[in-house]
Amino acid sequence: MTGARSLAILGATPRFENPLQVGQFYWPRWEGYETAVRDIFSRRFYTSQRFAGPLVVEFQRRLEEFLGVKHVVVVRNATNALMIATHTLGLRGKVIVPSWTFIATVQALIWAKCQPVFCDIDLETQQMSMPSVRRLLEGGGIDGILGVHLWGNALPVGELDSLAEAYGVPVYYDAAQAFGCRVGERAIGAFGRAEVFSFQAANILSTAEGGCLATNDDALATKFLAMRGDHVPGGGVSLQSATARLSEIQAAIGLMILDDFDRIQRNNEEQHRCYESCLGSVPGIRVLTPSGATISNFQHLVAIVEPAKFGLTRDELLSVLKAENIVAERQFHPSAHLVSPFSAIALDPGQLCNTARAAEGTFQLPLGARVTVDRIERICDVIHAAHHHAGSLRPVLAAPAV
């Protein structure tokens, strides 16, 4: 066991020289990149001009194949994709969405003139709670449901689709964190009216910035194209109400990472298993396993602190990690329903008690291109030490530093 004196928070040298951040950060090799981008330079076609360029078209085709979905429309980012989807589905009123999600999910609804109605989550999986969604639907006046697949896992899509059908309400998905995940034989991307992915660098498939819409609905796909700013014969100008193009270089990067997807996914899984095994024996630490998906992309390492058993609070542990240059995160803190302007329209917080509990204890650790199994073992060693020396750390941590 590592002694307390080895911890940077007590004066030792930090375990990592440079800050280790949460996020995937996979990226193509230079050689392939050079070939693809020299081609773009010679074509002198850098981004869509009424019509998508050759690499954007190819990227969309490959994504359709990969996801087993009829149409993919790539756009500048997932926030924008959610704005387009919400607007195109004709939603203008109340939309059910979890408060436990990246704030941009909710912001996209606001830009699209909808009112978010927050549902709670299931405490075990942190996915949307179906009883909570049902309760909100029973209350009436709901125009749509924006489902969110969190943490490289899937929400219970079958159940949500049935609920939505029973109440005659359209459902679509924010799958920003779920690219490459499956439910049964079916890839996420093919559920609901449409699904949205993020290609921001922190996600498994990166174009640095970017995202896409996926749908099996021909008419919807045409509207998505028009909303991106493409010229759609017969679509009219009125639909072209967003400017949302992805550049050719971004498409080239996405294509290369897609080629390498299996290796990346296996690397994530190996790292995730390493965390699970290293942290499995720490009292008061629970690693969230993506059990709702038959295949996960394992892009997140999410853990929950139970202070009474662990000996420190989540924020105290994050201070210990930060001193070692391990920049663990507390994503979705504070939850959307506690943030202005959403707090003004939120439900009675009593109905979001699981969200409140998750927000207290949950944190994320680095996983992806910037870490290795060896580094993960060193990260876990800090968490072990923090637990064992909690008694002597607490006075040092008295002033919250996170």
Next chain:
Amino acid sequence: MTGARSLAILGATPRFENPLQVGQFYWPRWEGYETAVRDIFSRRFYTSQRFAGPLVVEFQRRLEEFLGVKHVVVVRNATNALMIATHTLGLRGKVIVPSWTFIATVQALIWAKCQPVFCDIDLETQQMSMPSVRRLLEGGGIDGILGVHLWGNALPVGELDSLAEAYGVPVYYDAAQAFGCRVGERAIGAFGRAEVFSFQAANILSTAEGGCLATNDDALATKFLAMRGDHVPGGGVSLQSATARLSEIQAAIGLMILDDFDRIQRNNEEQHRCYESCLGSVPGIRVLTPSGATISNFQHLVAIVEPAKFGLTRDELLSVLKAENIVAERQFHPSAHLVSPFSAIALDPGQLCNTARAAEGTFQLPLGARVTVDRIERICDVIHAAHHHAGSLRPVLAAPAV
């Protein structure tokens, strides 16, 4: 004089093998690009993660210097920048904007929950008409003015600023087409509460896709950063209501084109002068010269057809050009006030009579990296021939093909 038989519309071989499109399309040389992007690869920092990356920060600093403005915040595109500016200025009601502008100007207002109130243009310059703006201000109920600098030219900023001040209404600018232009000694970018530029590839400074906000107001700049999604200490989460980052590769491209800006601007001016001189003698063709700016970026070649003198309508001329693979454009056709959903809230069209006239006769010709003085002379030769052989062309053009 070129004979009628040399025209492709009458069966001759098209003058250009591949379609020549309107747009600037300047781009860095491979060597500089390779050095900059290899650095990004080695840093493994591809895009902002709460804080902007080193090249985004450097690009902003260089833009501030170039524009002589205190703050520049680069974002994913100009539409997004306009949404952020409108929202941040607290505008939620009626905003004066010309109908004669790229549709995204108006769409940004709609996304930001404002109602566009269309002003007319001056027929000579095609910039916003100050008498028209004054008339709308006199009508009352106006919350803001979104000025638009069109065609590499400036609207009468001094006059507009005085009008806005007299009526106590904030004014900000869509300067998407005016990067590098000056009014007196002052660069466009430093006027009004804020100005917005586009770095889409069709503009003089390109990052393929991109744009920025410029302002001298410290508090506004902080809010812009938060709206982009940056972590702003004390700014709170509530302001972070857009996801609008520019990637490091995009910033690298922008920096290189900025380095080359003087040469590019001179190249544009030379091409513009060539068009002016070649088309000066064609009856019924007027080339718009950017006379309102003391320095123009000359990024657009805009001309107006007077059919009675030229012999063909604008659309007939465009068909003749298209047959030669010269893809001349009729930007802003139809005008915003004629397009759903804006048509429903437009003024009595009688008040937009100059806009209607401009929309009938105006077109754009290729200027920038994809053409040369020699190519421009060949383009102008087609226009000369179209005028001289108008009588024999009209029957062929009976069915509109544009």
